[in-house]
Amino acid sequence: MGDSSVKMLEGFRREREFMEKVRQCGGFDIEHLMKAKPGLCNFVASETTKDKPAPRYIVLYARLGIHKYNMIQGTNLELHGIEKYNVFHKVPYSIYFVTAVAKDPAAGGSLVTFQTSFYEEVFGVKSLSCFIARPKPGPHEEDNAYNLWVQSDDEFEDKSELPEWPGENAFDDKKHYYVVKKSELRENDWIRVYLELAFLTAHLSIRSLDLSKVVITKVAVYTSDEDMALPNEKLNARNAIFYIKYKYCPNENEAHGCKPTRDGVAIGTNLELHGIEKYNVLRKIPYFIHFVTAVAKDPAAGGSLVTFQTSFYEEVYGKSLSCFIARPKPGPHEEDNAYNLWVQSDNESDDETEDKSELPEWPGENAFDDKKHYYVVEKSELGKNDWIRVYLELAFLVPNLSIRSLDLSKVVITKVAVYTSDEDMALPNEKLNARNAIFYIKYKYCPNENEDHGCKPTRDGVAIVRRKMDKISGYTTLSFQGDCNWRDTFL
Incomplete structure (x- = not known):
């Protein structure tokens, strides 16, 4: 066995020993272990301060744990604040240990330290499994957090898919449905906590998301x-x-009222590209992975300007792009989930159920x-939805990468x-x-357009683009098909 293998096995042994000590502490009060x-x-262990508050999802997890209790x-405990939280990333799960402060209205508003733990599923349908939700045991009380954690590893989990939204008159069935x-x-x-978790999960990439603008209908x-x-x-x-219906009103103000935005590809944002700072490429046949x-x-x-990050799998054979x-x-004080998203995308790209048709x-x-x-798109809509042109330019550029004189500004959309x-x-x-x-x-390519000779020669072309977007993770794949050879136009 080589030196690298010995070092790797030693690293795994030390990790197992460390995590066993963390388990003995229930995952909560582990500050004394972190140096080792x-x-x-x-x-990762994080303490909250005034300048470094807990992320939104940690606050929601704490509220959900209190709801369970x-x-x-x-009881009727209420969340008062977050003291600290620890996270163990163990693909395909992340395990959260949140220490919060809860208020008890029945005891004159007295405060109590509250502990809650969750398994967060990274892949597939987003799910949270709460295995600890309780006031922190006193110094002379038995702490069963270790047993609860070990037991949760073997818990039965429902892997079935969620149902579709019911039919038009389904809620009239009073035996099974109750309209709140x-x-x-x-x-x-706590119903709002459920909604905010579902809403936030689907739109984690939108930093300007304001949960206070979500209105349950x-x-x-x-x-x-x-x-x-x-x-x-x-x-x-x-x-x-x-089953929860809601409106998201990102532009609510006195002058214009509430302008609800329908849940769709993007919510409440209209960012535009200003420039490229840098890009990295990992060649991993049959994929290239781009980080821009x-x-x-x-x-x-x-x-105002904002630094934006995006990553893609580019399939080398049978051209497609998958954005993860x-x-x-x-x-600097926000959690960066790029690692989990990348690992999840590896799973997505290797999924045998992926549409290869x-x-x-x-x-x-x-x-x-x-x-x-x-739906035949109106010309006025092409200007408002300039991403359609991006789809076309990608489909047009892919089979013609070797043509250095290609000028995408000469591509004219005629019908969508x-x-x-x-x-x-x-x-x-x-x-x-x-x-x-x-x-x-449908489009035209006018490579020699000028004042003296007009547009010549003009070639008509077609492109087909398929978009598939996972409604939970947002993992998006574009597949392209179009005219394969325009070389004679440029020679």
Whole structure:
């Protein structure tokens, strides 16, 4: 066995020993252990201060742990603040240990130290599993955190997919559904915690996200238990599904009121590229992995500039691009989840369920008359949605990379149609923002346009682009198909 293998095995042994000591402490009060933490061990301990508050999701995790405790014990504790939190990244999970301060209204508002722990699933459907939620045991009380942690490793977990949104009249089934009254939303503020977690999870890359602008409009609870005496008892069912409708109002102000933005590809942002700072490339056949650091301009913030980071898998064979990171660069006191996103993307790119099917042929002559599935984009919309041009330029550039005289400014879009299998969109142009869609683009290429000779020769072309976006992780793949050889145009 070589020296490198011996060192690696020794590193693993030291990590196991360290994590066993962390387990003995329940994962919470481990400050005295951190100086002996091995370099390979991905365990992070953080204390909060006025200048370095806890991230939004840690606050939500603490509120969720308190909710669990209240639900089981019949108490009414409230979150008062976060003391510290520890995180152990153990792909495909991250394990969180949050020490908070809770207020007890029943005891005159007295404060109590509260501890809660979660498994956060990194891959697939986002899920949180809470295995500890309790006031911190006193010095003479038994601490069973170690046993709870070990037991949680072997807990049964429901791997089934979440159901689709119910049909139009489903909530009329009073045996299984209960539509929550507005007054009950205030009394059960944990429903908002559920929504904020679901909302934040889908949009972690948007730094300007303001959870206070999320407005609940309707909540229905489903449970298979038909024997509950009162309909609103479903709120406290141990096994239930919550269907929540909401509006996100990022531009609320006195002059313009609440301008709700529909949940879609992006929420409440309109960043524009200002420039490129640097880029890195890892060649990992059959993929290239690109890491681009750019500068983006935010028109909503007076044109202020922000450092933006994005990463892609570029498939070398059968051209496609998969974006697994797209976010403003985290600040010095913000958690950087790039590592988890990269590891998750490795799993996504190797997934046997990934759509490897070929792109469809160009539709028949009258196909675009099918208004249920196709939407022909108006010319005025092309200016507002300049990302369509990005799709075309990528499809056009990919087969012609060897042509140095290629001028993308001479590409002119003449027609765009969008196909999606979703027939339930309220407005036809909503297909533009469908997570899964196929774009059929007609264009002209005018390489020799000038005042004396006009545009000559002009070549007509077509491009087909398929977009697939995971609704939870945001992992997005673009596949391209277009005219393969324009070399004779340039010779």
